[in-house]
Amino acid sequence: MLTEFGKVLVFIILAAAFVVIALFVARLIRPARPTKEKFTIYECGENPEGTPWVKFNIRFYVVALIFLIFDVEIVLLFPWALTYQDYGIYGFLVGIIFLLILGLGMAYEWRKGDLEWEKPSPKPPNLAKILEKSKRNIPVEVPD
Amino acid sequence: MNIWEIIIITVIKIGAILTIMLLTVSYLVYFERRISAWIQSRLGPNRVGWEGILQPFADVFKLLLKEDISPVAANKFIHGLAPFIAVFVAFSTYAVIPIGPDVTIFGYSIQLVVADVNIGVLYVLALTSLGVYGLTFAGWSSGSKYSLLGGIRSSAQMISYEVSMGFSVGGVLLMAGSLSPIAIVEAQYGWMWNAIVQPIGFITFTVAAFAETNRLPFDLPEAEPELVGGYHTEYSSMKFAGFFLAEYANMIIAAGMIVTLYLGGWQVPYIDKLGLGEIVTALMQVGSFFVKMGAILFFFIWVRWSIPRFRYDQLMNLGWKVMFPLSLINIVWVAALIMIFNL
Numbered sequence: 001m002l003t004e005f006g007k008v009l010v011f012i013i014l015a016a017a018f019v020v021i022a023l024f025v026a027r028l029i030r031p032a033r034p035t036k037e038k039f040t041i042y043e044c045g046e047n048p049e050g051t052p053w054v055k056f057n058i059r060f061y062v063v064a065l066i067f068l069i070f071d072v073e074i075v076l077l078f079p080w081a082l083t084y085q086d087y088g089i090y091g092f093l094v095g096i097i098f099l100l101i102l103g104l105g106m107a108y109e110w111r112k113g114d115l116e117w118e119k120p121s122p123k124p125p126n127l128a129k130i131l132e133k134s135k136r137n138i139p140v141e142v143p144d
Numbered sequence: 145m146n147i148w149e150i151i152i153i154t155v156i157k158i159g160a161i162l163t164i165m166l167l168t169v170s171y172l173v174y175f176e177r178r179i180s181a182w183i184q185s186r187l188g189p190n191r192v193g194w195e196g197i198l199q200p201f202a203d204v205f206k207l208l209l210k211e212d213i214s215p216v217a218a219n220k221f222i223h224g225l226a227p228f229i230a231v232f233v234a235f236s237t238y239a240v241i242p243i244g245p246d247v248t249i250f251g252y253s254i255q256l257v258v259a260d261v262n263i264g265v266l267y268v269l270a271l272t273s274l275g276v277y278g279l280t281f282a283g284w285s286s287g288s289k290y291s292l293l294g295g296i297r298s299s300a301q302m303i304s305y306e307v308s309m310g311f312s313v314g315g316v317l318l319m320a321g322s323l324s325p326i327a328i329v330e331a332q333y334g335w336m337w338n339a340i341v342q343p344i345g346f347i348t349f350t351v352a353a354f355a356e357t358n359r360l361p362f363d364l365p366e367a368e369p370e371l372v373g374g375y376h377t378e379y380s381s382m383k384f385a386g387f388f389l390a391e392y393a394n395m396i397i398a399a400g401m402i403v404t405l406y407l408g409g410w411q412v413p414y415i416d417k418l419g420l421g422e423i424v425t426a427l428m429q430v431g432s433f434f435v436k437m438g439a440i441l442f443f444f445i446w447v448r449w450s451i452p453r454f455r456y457d458q459l460m461n462l463g464w465k466v467m468f469p470l471s472l473i474n475i476v477w478v479a480a481l482i483m484i485f486n487l
Binding site: 004005007008010011012014015016018019022023025026027029030031032033034038039040041042043044048052053054056060063064066067070071074077078081082083084085088089092095096099102103106110115117118 | 151154155158161162207208209210211212213214215216217228231232235236238239240258259260261262266267284286287288289290291292293296299300303304306307310311314315317318321322323372377378381382383386456457460461464465468469472475476479480482483
């Protein structure tokens with residue numbers, strides 16, 4: 001007997017086969033005329049500068065941590081939601097208490113500033129100071 | 145029914161679903177271009193075939209004939225794996241979305257869904273979460289700064305909105321008491337559509353769906369003015385086509401899920417009271433599913449060409465400080481409704 005998950009498996013196998021066949025056909029008919037220029041990394045026409053794996057904002061990591069906590073709570077919430085109608089007022093109270101604790105955690109994170117996405121405040125270079133530092137007499141009009 | 149009949153029926157259903165899906169994806173691209181042109185007072189593609197109706201096929205052949213390039217700094221294996229994951233995830237989700245009620249054809253009772261999995265909603269949520277890997281791998285493995293930033297942005301955005309999406313689904317589960325998409329559709333009999341019973345959940349789910357599919361106003365991962373192409377900057381040929389296909393396939397899944405969970409799926413309110421024949425009823429119900437889905441897809445396109453992009457901090461604030469509390473309120477609202485009216 002083919003179970004429902006068996007059908008899903010058949011579907012997944014056929015979908016994967018479709019992708020593999022499409023990629024294979026493309027490999028057969030497409031041209032391959034590689035040159036050195038084609039394989040360089042795209043950086044708006046300039047030669048690539050430094051490593052491509054640049055440093056990024058630590059905020060992304062904090063977001064991932066918060067996500068992990070709340071996603072686990074979704075997993076805990078689903079069984080309650082499915083059996084809710086069997087338990088009447090008892091189920092309601094249990095759910096409210098759970099959501100209250102969840103909301104408290106949320107409020108704590110909000111209060112501690114973990115949900116803020118801090119905007120960088122860059123200081124635009126002051127042209128007048130730079131010119132003063134360089135101590136060169138460049139005949140330009142300095143805006144104030 | 146013996147096992148061979150079941151296997152043959154399943155394979156026919158899978159073939160039909162895959163064909164419908166591929167056609168809708170390619171024509172969704174065509175309609176997006178035509179509608180955007182219409183919104184912006186342009187003409188759009190109208191040269192290939194009647195009114196440009198063959199444009200999708202021309203595009204596919206063009207992409208098939210393009211040279212495939214993976215740049216020097218790229219990790220070759222993961223670079224090739226990423227579009228595969230994206231397409232695979234987008235395709236396999238279709239297995240559980242029901243497009244119509246049970247019908248009887250040639251004496252066989254057939255469900256208009258590939259697999260009636262009793263945890264269908266979990267299956268969809270799990271697979272769409274896997275989709276994040278495709279984008280992150282693509283961004284990391286390309287060896288380009290634009291790709292890396294695009295990949296990181298998209299993973300952070302998708303996981304942020306996945307939380308409010310999960311909690312909104314919780315409200316639907318409260319109403320239906322089941323994870324099976326068919327049971328959820330049947331629980332919305334008449335006008336008991338979840339969009340009407342729990343409008344807050346409908347809004348949070350729709351917004352989360354926009355963010356999950358990386359559509360404007362949430363298309364930060366590939367914001368052209370800042371990041372060129374985002375995670376698929378370094379992709380070309382069929383690998384690029386894979387991401388493109390996956391993006392539009394995800395849009396169709398999102399629309400299908402919105403219809404199934406909130407707009408009554410294939411239900412037409414009180415159609416069984418009209419006393420039409422079984423075949424006519426079934427046809428109208430399947431038709432209503434596609435009409436609802438088409439309306440949602442048009443809404444997706446309409447929003448894309450009407451609303452400007454968010455800034456990243458606005459996106460994160462909206463996700464965590466507005467959508468997430470709203471989806472919690474929605475759960476309490478639904479639970480209270482069930483308690484008061486004994487739905």
